[in-house]
Amino acid sequence: xxxxxxxxxxxxxxxxxxxxxxxxxxxxxxxxxxxxxxxxxxxxxxxxxxxxxxxxxxxxxxxxxxxxxxxxxxxxxxxxxxxxxxxxxxxxxxxxxxxxxxxxxxxxxxxxxxxxxxxxxxxxxxxxxxxxxxxxxxxxxxxxxxxxxxxxxxxxxxxxxxxxxxxxxxxxxxxxxxxxxxxxxxxxxxxxxxxxxxxxxxxxxxxxxxxxxxxxxxxxxxxxxxxxxxxxxxxxxxxxxxxxxxxxxxxxxxxxxxxxxxxxxxxxxxxxxxxxxxxxxxxxxxxxxxxxxxxxxxxxxxxxxxxxxxxxxxxxxxxxxxxxxxxxxxxxxxxxxxxxxxxxxxxxxxxxxxxxxxxxxxxxxxxxxxxxxxxxxxxxxxxxxxxxxxxxxxxxxxxxxxxxxxxxxxxxxxxxxxxxxxxxxxxxxxxxxxxxxxxxxxxxxxxxxxxxxxxxxxxxxxxxxxxxxxxxxxxxxxxxxxxxxxxxxxxxxxxxxxxxxxxxxxxxxxxxxxxxxxxxxxxxxxxxxxxxxxxxxxxxxxxxxxxxxxxxxxxxxxxxxxxxxx
DNA sequence: TGGAGGTATAGAT
DNA sequence: TATACCTCCA
Numbered sequence: 001x002x003x004x005x006x007x008x009x010x011x012x013x014x015x016x017x018x019x020x021x022x023x024x025x026x027x028x029x030x031x032x033x034x035x036x037x038x039x040x041x042x043x044x045x046x047x048x049x050x051x052x053x054x055x056x057x058x059x060x061x062x063x064x065x066x067x068x069x070x071x072x073x074x075x076x077x078x079x080x081x082x083x084x085x086x087x088x089x090x091x092x093x094x095x096x097x098x099x100x101x102x103x104x105x106x107x108x109x110x111x112x113x114x115x116x117x118x119x120x121x122x123x124x125x126x127x128x129x130x131x132x133x134x135x136x137x138x139x140x141x142x143x144x145x146x147x148x149x150x151x152x153x154x155x156x157x158x159x160x161x162x163x164x165x166x167x168x169x170x171x172x173x174x175x176x177x178x179x180x181x182x183x184x185x186x187x188x189x190x191x192x193x194x195x196x197x198x199x200x201x202x203x204x205x206x207x208x209x210x211x212x213x214x215x216x217x218x219x220x221x222x223x224x225x226x227x228x229x230x231x232x233x234x235x236x237x238x239x240x241x242x243x244x245x246x247x248x249x250x251x252x253x254x255x256x257x258x259x260x261x262x263x264x265x266x267x268x269x270x271x272x273x274x275x276x277x278x279x280x281x282x283x284x285x286x287x288x289x290x291x292x293x294x295x296x297x298x299x300x301x302x303x304x305x306x307x308x309x310x311x312x313x314x315x316x317x318x319x320x321x322x323x324x325x326x327x328x329x330x331x332x333x334x335x336x337x338x339x340x341x342x343x344x345x346x347x348x349x350x351x352x353x354x355x356x357x358x359x360x361x362x363x364x365x366x367x368x369x370x371x372x373x374x375x376x377x378x379x380x381x382x383x384x385x386x387x388x389x390x391x392x393x394x395x396x397x398x399x400x401x402x403x404x405x406x407x408x409x410x411x412x413x414x415x416x417x418x419x420x421x422x423x424x425x426x427x428x429x430x431x432x433x434x435x436x437x438x439x440x441x442x443x444x445x446x447x448x449x450x451x452x453x454x455x456x457x458x459x460x461x462x463x464x465x466x467x468x469x470x471x472x473x474x475x476x477x478x479x480x481x482x483x484x485x486x487x488x489x490x491x492x493x494x495x496x497x498x499x500x501x502x503x504x505x506x507x508x509x510x511x512x513x514x515x516x517x518x519x520x521x522x523x524x525x526x527x528x529x530x531x532x533x534x535x536x537x538x539x540x541x542x543x544x545x546x547x548x549x550x551x552x553x554x555x556x557x558x559x560x561x562x563x564x565x566x
Numbered sequence: 567t568g569g570a571g572g573t574a575t576a577g578a579t
Numbered sequence: 580t581a582t583a584c585c586t587c588c589a
Contacts, residue, residue: 570589574582575583576581577580
């Protein structure tokens with residue numbers, strides 16, 4: 001993923017930072033990289049679509065980091081995307097084979113691979129769009145949030161979601177860095193993806209840990225600045241991007257024998273990408289694929305001009321203005337810049353309330369057993385009414401959510417999140433009926449032998465789990481680690497608070513730590529706490545549902561539906 | 567000899 | 580993942 005060896009090559013420009021340097025600022029987050037990391041500890045549960053809390057660990061990881069950013073007064077701008085599926089399926093199938101054979105170790109490893117090393121499978125595998133939006137709305141409990149929803153491409157024949165372009169989220173993040181804060185812009189991006197440097201993002205924080213420490217590369221400290229080696233003196237942004245592509249990127253593998261070092265040397269020597277391509281052909285001969293120059297220019301165009309969603313104009317636009325050469329080349333076919341948007345549906349979805357994958361209403365969370373009853377046409381015609389009802393959008397962070405297809409089992413996202421950041425007592429009814437969850441193997445997913453193999457791993461079958469007299473309460477397994485500085489308590493407990501804060505201080509070498517708001521609230525008695533904060537969970541969620549903040553913006557891909565004229 | 571590219575392993579989760 | 584180590588090659 002990303003540019004081969006770029007981060008290693010850019011080491012002299014890497015600086016240790018703490019995320020608190022962005023206090024008061026808006027920072028973009030490549031959610032994929034977090035979800036991906038968080039998934040390692042629950043790969044099997046995710047792949048098998050098991051019910052139970054272990055599957056939610058990746059969400060805990062994600063939510064913990066979001067709450068940490070909020071602690072440091074950073075406004076997170078979260079961008080989700082999704083991606084390639086076939087390889088994941090293959091690995092999952094292989095893992096199931098191993099399970100049947102009883103080789104649980106091998107199966108576990110394969111499930112991890114199936115969870116997608118280098119593959120953007122996360123969102124599809126883990127969350128439905130509605131669940132993601134549930135996450136987003138849970139985030140609103142910390143601050144006002146709105147979000148963008150980005151769609152996958154749809155198959156024109158049956159309307160089924162297909163793979164999205166692999167670069168939408170990166171390009172969108174890059175675009176946001178070009179905007180002023182007042183217009184929704186961000187000042188930096190937290191990610192693990194070196195592609196963002198090829199997109200010329202000005203500041204990227206890599207390898208951010210749970211305490212907020214990370215490694216930052218600020219592009220303007222490198223490009224056309226003397227003093228450090230490798231020197232990018234006399235480089236411009238296009239040359240830098242060209243170097244990245246030559247070294248091998250997600251869109252175009254490098255020419256055999258060319259790595260980041262040779263790519264740099266070629267660009268530094270000739271300072272002209274056309275010349276570099278000519279020299280490459282001369283020196284490498286037949287090793288250079290015939291269409292490499294074309295593919296190279298297209299990759300360059302993607303990094304410079306990928307289609308992104310512009311919230312102000314509610315339209316897709318190129319990341320940077322298209323050049324006459326691009327408009328004339330390839331007969332004006334610019335599909336490689338990203339999926340185009342069908343205008344009328346773009347506006348409809350951009351106004352919120354419509355799931356771009358299912359074309360069904362988006363104005364509430366589907367409850368268990370809920371079935372959408374509205375057709376797409378009905379949904380679209382309702383939009384204007386819903387807009388009026390929900391009012392104007394809140395200020396806050398944008399969250400881009402990509403959808404592929406819904407998964408059949410809902411994860412108790414909101415509950416998990418409240419356990420992480422909330423200090424609210426469990427709703428009695430909810431906890432006695434729905435609030436207890438067990439690790440249950442889905443019978444739709446597993447056959448008898450598979451179930452038997454899984455039992456060896458300690459997972460009870462559905463029947464066994466249901467027969468258990470004392471199922472494990474949801475809350476007990478969703479607790480954060482004891483040393484989590486953002487863990488919430490139900491009672492005033494100055495000692496625990498101080499302990500937690502000292503952990504934060506020690507771990508992140510922070511000398512002055514502000515008490516996060518969530519901690520301040522816990523210092524009060526329950527009665528005195530703002531009812532908005534401490535309402536029973538079920539009630540609060542219900543309120544949330546009734547308010548259901550609209551997705552602020554929705555990005556869709558090419559959608560071949562007949563839509564009503566708008 | 568340095569760089570590319572493949573593989574093994576450690577670390578994180 | 581990413582880092583280290585190894586082999587191959589120009």
